[in-house]
Amino acid sequence: MAGPPGARRTSPATPPLRFVTFRLLPMDFAADLAFACHLADLARPIARRWFRTPLDVVTKADASPVTQADLEIETALRRAIEARFPADGVLGEEHGSTRLDAARVWVIDPIDGTKAFTAGKPLFGTLIALAVDGVPTVGVIDQPISGERWSAAAGGGAALGDAPVHARRQRGTRSIADAVLATSHPDLLDGVPGLAALCTARFRAIAYGGDCYNYALLASGHIDVVIETGLKTVDFAALRPVIEAAGGVIVDFAGRPLTLASDGRVVAAADRALADEVLAALATLAEDL
């Protein structure tokens, strides 16, 4: 689907294989993208209904808060997927996985940014992806409160609502030394020894908070780089289709495109040169990432 990893490092003069493949299959996934947006439509009123109401917060084993909204959204989306695509697999955050050996697997994070949600901050999102043979191919990043929806499918461009979006580095960003690194929480830089110190030393500044919104804003050209570790599959699956269709880069710490099997260490960058600069810096941390 995405071509061999090497193709992504091809020079701009030679279009990467991935791109050629997409051109040969224009909007092959248009119906799936429409269905993913339908799922986001189902999720949105549930999220809005629970937002800023007192919540019975359940603490899971990993200590992340999970809300009634989370559970209710995932139940509704699983039901819709089972009805429409009974052979497809589903990977969710709350109710585990079903048929992960299927060629097509839907990946759902009902409320990405549960801490933001419980604090009444509207920047949480609903993440929906369709992976084909393990490769995220359709992605939706939905913001139930603002009504913003980023979406993309292999073969088409990325859009915010109906408007095309494009990743691009900020004016004045010559290298990562000029860039503001976005990351949701200092803890997300603790997954690799030395990473937090490296980021502090190499970037102009670090901005915290944001969850999936950081990646959406990168796809829209407002953020240069996001680095996070410890992400779960449901946290990152929907990000790749959107960012790649917007012309940005999202890879693991070894520079590999994200699949459902990726390890949750993620670099997203507005362009290949910024990504390569980040990856070169990460390579100084350890031999084996």
Place this chain on the structure above:
Amino acid sequence: MAGPPGARRTSPATPPLRFVTFRLLPMDFAADLAFACHLADLARPIARRWFRTPLDVVTKADASPVTQADLEIETALRRAIEARFPADGVLGEEHGSTRLDAARVWVIDPIDGTKAFTAGKPLFGTLIALAVDGVPTVGVIDQPISGERWSAAAGGGAALGDAPVHARRQRGTRSIADAVLATSHPDLLDGVPGLAALCTARFRAIAYGGDCYNYALLASGHIDVVIETGLKTVDFAALRPVIEAAGGVIVDFAGRPLTLASDGRVVAAADRALADEVLAALATLAEDL
């Protein structure tokens, strides 16, 4: 205006002097509050016009990014204040201060959260306060993108739009050990030696990001505690009227109500008991805060 500091520690059985004063002057500042909202109305379209457009970011001496929106909003608001209240003083972030010896001083932060603004995040705010004899008396926390506006004046309640809001601790918060501390950036806990470690040890978790939005959400009952250091007068002046009118507490590290002369070390809490718990913890850090 606010009564002696001691009055704020009076037991619930005896209404604090501040409250009695407010009752005797119901909505004495209604016209000023309406004017502050008018100023926010002037600021909003300017902020919206510049939001998510390429910005020529100027770096000030203190390295905080400041945008064209900042400058344009402050110019417009200063002009409106000069026209309506030519004898009043004005303290702004960009154009310095005028007539700070006046009894009435308007305090303006055109874009609180410039980093969020430049990253395309809609949670920045416009802060407008009127201080009388150094005491913030009218406050507006406006969110130009979402359209949310928190406002309050001495003598009235706090409102989000037209709806009254009330600070209250989260269900399940028995002490700060159960609370999520909100703070905009780890740097804002670095102003006092040992503070960051104390916060990490004493709170259940720390959530970063948010700027003025954290204080607004505390006034609405969604956040228990905010602690920050290094705030400028323009950053905190508008917060006191809103949080106090909502029934919350906002004080400096010694427990004193905020005035224009406060040092920028701020504790906001959903209720007096939480505030006292935070202040007791802070008192273990140093003899002289």
